[in-house]
Amino acid sequence: MYELTIKGVGTFEVEEGTRLVRAIEDCGVDIGHRCGGQASCTTCRVQFAEGEPNVMTKAEHSKLGDIGQRGEMRLACQIVVDRDMTVEPLMTAEDQGWDDAGPEPSITVEPEPDWHPISVLDADEAEE
Numbered sequence: 001m002y003e004l005t006i007k008g009v010g011t012f013e014v015e016e017g018t019r020l021v022r023a024i025e026d027c028g029v030d031i032g033h034r035c036g037g038q039a040s041c042t043t044c045r046v047q048f049a050e051g052e053p054n055v056m057t058k059a060e061h062s063k064l065g066d067i068g069q070r071g072e073m074r075l076a077c078q079i080v081v082d083r084d085m086t087v088e089p090l091m092t093a094e095d096q097g098w099d100d101a102g103p104e105p106s107i108t109v110e111p112e113p114d115w116h117p118i119s120v121l122d123a124d125e126a127e128e
């Protein structure tokens with residue numbers, strides 16, 4: 001178990017390997033997941049205060065690049081809880097005025113996760 005602290009909400013025990021977007025929702029926050037956890041909508045965006053993983057799926061790296069937000073935020077649907085983390089969800093159904101947060105993300109990370117150190121993904125992209 002790891003401690004997940006959600007700014008302004010509290011600290012919760014989370015089972016290792018839980019998808020972060022689902023963990024945040026399980027803690028009572030209506031974090032966005034409008035694409036159902038497919039790394040395409042970016043509504044599951046969070047800022048890390050502590051415990052940010054230094055690996056990233058290729059899908060997250062690509063999407064954050066597309067919207068010019070690398071280094072500014074992470075996508076909670078592309079992260080599993082594997083350490084203590086402190087995060088701030090940046091888009092919720094309530095603050096966006098949505099009827100619901102979106103389709104339920106599956107238990108496992110989708111698309112099929114391809115995790116690499118961020119520095120490696122950056123370097124690969126620079127070579128392209």
Ligand code: FES
Nearest residue numbers: 037040042044077
């Ligand atoms: S990008 Fe849509 S839920 Fe994460």
